[in-house]
Structure formats: structure tokens, C-alpha cells
Amino acid sequence: MRYELYYWPSIQGRGEFVRLALEEAGADYADVARMPARGGAGMPAMMRLLSGVSVACPPFAPPFLRVAGTEQLIGQTANILLFLAPRLGLVPKREASRFWAHQLQLTIADWIVEVHDTHHPIGGGLYYEEQKREAKRRAANFCVERLPRFLGYFENIITRNPGWAGGLAGRAASYVDLSMFQMIAGLRYAFPRTMAKLEPKHPGLVALYDRISARPRIAVYLASKRRIPFNQSGIFRHYPELDTSSA
């Protein structure tokens, strides 16, 4: 089965959570918007599906996924992972475990919005420079209140997981663990000083990060050109003035 992922071609963004799952599983997939437009792919292909009048079920925004050769488009990052994970062997088989993994992924989705809004607290359509004053206030609140709350919650989940010592859900690495790896990676890029202070209190998450980044397929992926570097257009951005180490 071949998967087509549609996402903005120049950032990790929300698409990265899907890429990590596809890479870990060694899935056959195309990152369509990063392919040449000449061959019928690229950004034009993505925009056609996003705004095309002939699409019955258009997504609100990227990322979205299509099983090659089918019509169905699946949008919303957590929904894509809900669809993919059983097919890629990245979630336990029990129904209760799948709801639990999805619940954790949705909590990560909430967290991602809060990370994004540290640099865009007024509006996504405005430049950072147009909302820098508000960003400083929001980022300070994030570093002091919200970031410790999210990290503490997930550290607690790892500690309580009766299945696999070291993972968030079940007995083996799941897609939620891959997403948590990405959160830690992004937070280290965006808030290095704050994370340096908080990490010693969250050894389970740090160990999870190390374990995921050492998985053979993930390690190969991270060293490849398929992994887009963090940059100042993505969700995780490094503005030193927002990294208030007073946390």
C-alpha cells in the first residue's frame, strides 16, 4: 500500500508527526508537495485537493493523507495517525488502548497549538514582528505555567504505563512515542534555556527521546535530506527573547 502525504514542503510542522510514523514503519509513501510540479505533484497537486470544487470532502488545512489509488482524503494530524497506526503496527490492538493512544495524541495536539501561539498569539496571518509584544507575554506564561504542566503530565504517564517501561502507551514503541520525540526535539530548538532547566525533572521523557532517536529507521531518517531542518517558518521557532529561562 502506497500513501500520499500532503503538507507544506518547507517546514516540519504538523506533517512531521505523520512523516515520523511512516518512516518508523518503513512505509511506502510520497511527500507529494515536495515533489516536482512537472510530474503532476508538488504544491499545485496539494492546492487542487485543498480548494478544488470537485473534492467532496476537502480538508480544512494540511496535512492530509490519501491511500494511493483511492478517493478518500484524511485530514487532521491526529486523525491521520488514528487511521495509519493500526495499518503500520504502531499502536496496540486492543480498542481501549487505541482510544488511550488517541487521547494522548490529542493532548499533544493541544500542546502544539500552545507552542505555535507563543510566537503568534494574535493571529497566524500576521508577522511575528507585528505581535512581538504579545508574544513575549504569552511565551513567558507558556514557559512558566503551561510547559511544566504538559511535561509533568506526560512524565507521569510514562511512569504509570504498566506495559512498556519507557513508553507512553502499550508494550512497544507507538506513534505517540514518536510524536513525543518530536515535541522534545522542537522544544529544545525553540526554548533551549527553559528546556535545560526543566529536563532534569523529566527523566522519563528525556530517555524516551534518546530511545526513539536511536531506533534504526528513525536514525537514518533524521540524518537524511527527507528530514527538513527546524527553521523560523515552522511551529517550533527559536526567538531568544521568548525563551525566558526564569521558568
Place this chain on the structure above:
Amino acid sequence: MRYELYYWPSIQGRGEFVRLALEEAGADYADVARMPARGGAGMPAMMRLLSGVSVACPPFAPPFLRVAGTEQLIGQTANILLFLAPRLGLVPKREASRFWAHQLQLTIADWIVEVHDTHHPIGGGLYYEEQKREAKRRAANFCVERLPRFLGYFENIITRNPGWAGGLAGRAASYVDLSMFQMIAGLRYAFPRTMAKLEPKHPGLVALYDRISARPRIAVYLASKRRIPFNQSGIFRHYPELDTSSA
């Protein structure tokens, strides 16, 4: 089957999306945190599950659901609806339709965050009065950019739905339609002037609102004491200074 819903007892909030589904289906359920603490229910019961050290899979925040007599807690509003909808007959049976309905629900979830952040753009732990200046800017952006974008998207989805003339997903009223009713109700409460200007451009959504509010069980529920009135502690709040009718 009896369901236990756990949510803050004095606001509609995110719990209302679950309440509407349970009410429409005529389900047997308890709104636990609104019951007397003497009988072992009430807020103490909710807080025990939220922070109890003996809970293996604690939710990050309310709402969460339990099937009475079982251990499993299901958190995250959209996840609760994903679990409940097939059991309550509020979603089509085809797998593709369920992913589509869930995708729409997750887009509504994103929209709810943006509604909340119009009055709390800096931090949920601060009072509105402490972030009023930023709230005015964010609300203006919401009314001009984001609200029309979300309304336009869902109006488009109703128009394209090949199944049921008037609903968002499938041939019959689904939980997504109930959630959309709640969005329109809340937006009318919070942004009456802006909504009065935008509604004529979105006749499908207005008709959906009318149709859902007239459904027999929903009409009974809305007139009952079980429906908590909108108030200034919920997600939808009416601050006239944020309702910029320039939209």
C-alpha cells in the same frame, strides 16, 4: 449501558458537546460533577479521577467519560464523541464516514480553542481583565479573519454533502451536526453583532441550527435545567468590546 460524564459543573464548555450527543440519543447518563458530593459524586469524585495516584490512565483535563462499572476513562472531547457516536447511532456505519466525521469534529475543536483565546490570548490562568488589551486585538483578528474562514468552510461542507441535504456528514443527523449547533449558539451569544452580519452568507449553517434545535429531545433538553445557561466563565463569553462588528 450507563455513562458517567465528568465535567466542570457550572459551565457548558467542552462538556456540552458530549451532553448534546447523550441527550439526542436519549442515553442513560450521569453528569457526575453536578451531583451531590454526599452520595460519592460531585466535584470530589471528578478530582479523584483527575489527580488520583491510583488511576493508570488519567486524563489531562475534563471532560472525560466512563462506562459505568468499567475502569476505562476516555478523555478529550472529540475522542469521547468518537467512542460514543457508534454506540448512540450518531454517525454513519462506514469506516470512511467515521474518519470524515471525526476530522470535522477535530476542526471544530481547533475552532473552539480560537474562540476561547479571543478572551484569553495570553494565558488561561490569568483573568480576562489582565489580558484585555491583547484580547481586543486577537478578537478583532478572529472576527475578521478566522470566523469567516471557519463558517465558510463548514457552509461549503454542507453544500457538498451528497448524503443528507442540510447536514455535515452522512444521510442523518450526526454528532457533528449537534456540535455545529452548539458552535452557532455560542457564537451568537459571544459575538451577536458579528454573527448578525455573517449569518446571511451562511444559510446552510443557520438552517442546520434551526433543524437541530427543533429535534424533540434537543428541544426538551434546551428547555430543561440540565442545559446550563451561557455565562461569563465558559468558552463563549459576551464582552461587547470584543464583538467588533466591523467584520
